[in-house]
Amino acid sequence: MKNILCLTVLLISTHIVFSQTPVRKGPLETATISVPTVQCEECKDRIEKYLTREDGITMAKVDYKNKTCKVTYYWDRTTIENIKTAIANIGYDAGDVTADAEAYKKLPTCCKKPADGGGHEKK
Numbered sequence: 001m002k003n004i005l006c007l008t009v010l011l012i013s014t015h016i017v018f019s020q021t022p023v024r025k026g027p028l029e030t031a032t033i034s035v036p037t038v039q040c041e042e043c044k045d046r047i048e049k050y051l052t053r054e055d056g057i058t059m060a061k062v063d064y065k066n067k068t069c070k071v072t073y074y075w076d077r078t079t080i081e082n083i084k085t086a087i088a089n090i091g092y093d094a095g096d097v098t099a100d101a102e103a104y105k106k107l108p109t110c111c112k113k114p115a116d117g118g119g120h121e122k123k
Helices: 002-019 041-051 080-089 101-105
Strands: 023-025 028-034 057-063 068-074
Touching: 028 080, 041 057, 041 068, 041 080, 068 080
Parallel strands: none
Antiparallel strands: 023 028, 028 068, 057 068
């Protein structure tokens, strides 16, 4: 029984580590970043537009319903930490990086956290 428990813990740990590891294909890498404060289509457009202007990023696709951002980038020109920082610099939390307070204040009301009076009403 103890061996089965150890094996289960090992398998779950391995799955967690590999599911968060970026996928590298040649000079490009793809990663999915949690963006828990993204609220709407306007947030999606703002993040995608900003990220595709960043050096080394070739594609950014935000899914605001699942609160994720899938990014493809040149791993020799930028890092996942730089990308999270870029997202935070425009006012959104990104993974373990908290949004820049001044940039967050400048977001439209609909793009702010529901706790701050933002978000869209559910119909």
